[in-house]
Amino acid sequence: MTNAAPNTDYKSELIKLDAVEQALAGLREQYGTVPNVQTKEGYALCKKGIKELTTYRTSTEKLRKEITKPHRDFIERVNAYGKDLVEKLQVIEQPLKDAKLHEDERAERIKQERIAKLRESININIWSFLDTIAGLDSTGLAELHDAALAIDLDGYFDVTDEAEEAKADVLKRISEQHGQVLERERLAAEQAEVDAERRRLREENEKREAEQRELEELRRFKAEQDAKREAEEAEKRKPEPEPEPEPMPAAAESSEPEYTGVDQASEPDKTVVAEHRAPIDTSRIEAAANSFQRGSQVKAPEQVTISRKEYDRLLEAEAMLLALQAAGVDSWSGYGDAMEQLAA
Numbered sequence: 001m002t003n004a005a006p007n008t009d010y011k012s013e014l015i016k017l018d019a020v021e022q023a024l025a026g027l028r029e030q031y032g033t034v035p036n037v038q039t040k041e042g043y044a045l046c047k048k049g050i051k052e053l054t055t056y057r058t059s060t061e062k063l064r065k066e067i068t069k070p071h072r073d074f075i076e077r078v079n080a081y082g083k084d085l086v087e088k089l090q091v092i093e094q095p096l097k098d099a100k101l102h103e104d105e106r107a108e109r110i111k112q113e114r115i116a117k118l119r120e121s122i123n124i125n126i127w128s129f130l131d132t133i134a135g136l137d138s139t140g141l142a143e144l145h146d147a148a149l150a151i152d153l154d155g156y157f158d159v160t161d162e163a164e165e166a167k168a169d170v171l172k173r174i175s176e177q178h179g180q181v182l183e184r185e186r187l188a189a190e191q192a193e194v195d196a197e198r199r200r201l202r203e204e205n206e207k208r209e210a211e212q213r214e215l216e217e218l219r220r221f222k223a224e225q226d227a228k229r230e231a232e233e234a235e236k237r238k239p240e241p242e243p244e245p246e247p248m249p250a251a252a253e254s255s256e257p258e259y260t261g262v263d264q265a266s267e268p269d270k271t272v273v274a275e276h277r278a279p280i281d282t283s284r285i286e287a288a289a290n291s292f293q294r295g296s297q298v299k300a301p302e303q304v305t306i307s308r309k310e311y312d313r314l315l316e317a318e319a320m321l322l323a324l325q326a327a328g329v330d331s332w333s334g335y336g337d338a339m340e341q342l343a344a
Contacts, residue, residue: 013067014067016063016067017060017063017064017067020056020059020060020063023056024056027052027053027056030049031045031049031052031053034046111158114157114158115158115159118156118157118158118159118163119159119162121156122156122159122162122163122166125151126148126151126163126166126167126170127166127170129144129147129148129170129174130170130173130174132144133173133174133177136177136181137181137185138178138181138182138185141174141177141178141181142178144174145171145174145175145178148167148170148171148174149171151167153167200302215343218339218342218343219339219343221330221339222336222339222340222343225330225335225336225339226336226340229333229336
C-alpha cells in the first residue's frame, strides 16, 4: 500500500458535475412550481417531473461517488497510517507521562504535607491565643492582645493568607472580650463601692447602737449602784433598838424606887455615828463628762491623728482603768457619782 496522494485531475471531474448544474436552471423553471395534480395535465406534468428529477439525482449521486472514491481510499489509508504512527509515538510518550505523573503526585503530597504542617503551626501559634481568653482580667487580655499583635507571619508561604486571616480574627475576638471584661469590671467596682458604703453605714449604725446600749447599761448600773448605796446609807441611819432593862433580883429589892433606865456611865453610847468621808474630788470627772459626746450625737471619723505623747497617755489611762476594774472599782462609794457626772 502506497501512501502517495492519487493523481487526479480535479478540473475534469468537476466538469461532469457542471452539466448537472446547467440543467438545474431549466429544471427549476419547469418544475419549480407544483402543478395542480387534480387535473390530468397537472398530474402528468408532476409525474414527468418526478421521473426526470429522480434520474438527475441518482446519476449525480453516482457521479459523486465515482469522483470521490480515490479520495476516500486515500483518506482511509491516511487514517490507518496516522493511527499506526500515533500508537508508536504513544509507546515512547507514555513512560514519560507516567514518570511525570508520579513526580507530580509526589510533589503534591509533599506540598500538602507542608501545608498541613503550616496549618498546624497556625493552630498552635495563632488560634491557641483564644484558648487562654477565658478567666483573664482586662490587664491580662490587654497583654494577650499585645502578644497576638506581635505574631510573625513570615514563613507561612502557601498559607500566608490563612495565617493573616487567623491573626486578624484572633485580635478581633480578644478586643471584643477585652471590652466586655472592662465593662464587667466597671460594674463590679461600682457594686463594690455601693457594698462598701452600705457596710460602712451598717457598721456606723451598729457602733452607735452599741454605744447607746453601753450608755444605757452604764446608766442602769449607776441607778443600781445609787439604789444600793441609798439602801446602805438608810440602813446605817436607822437607830438600833434599845435593850430592855434586866429585872432586879428579889434579894436586892430595897425601898428605893426601881430604876429602869440605862446606866449611861456603864454602857457605851450605842448611837451609830455616820462614817466620816473625805470630800470627793470630782473636777476630773466633771471635765470628762463635759467633754463626753454620745455616738448618736456626733459622727465619729474613721481615723484620727494624735501625738505620740497623747497616745502613750491614753495607753496608761487604759491600763489604769483595767487595773481599777480588776480591783473592784465598781464597788467604790464614789463610782456612782463619777458615772452620774459622766452621763450628765
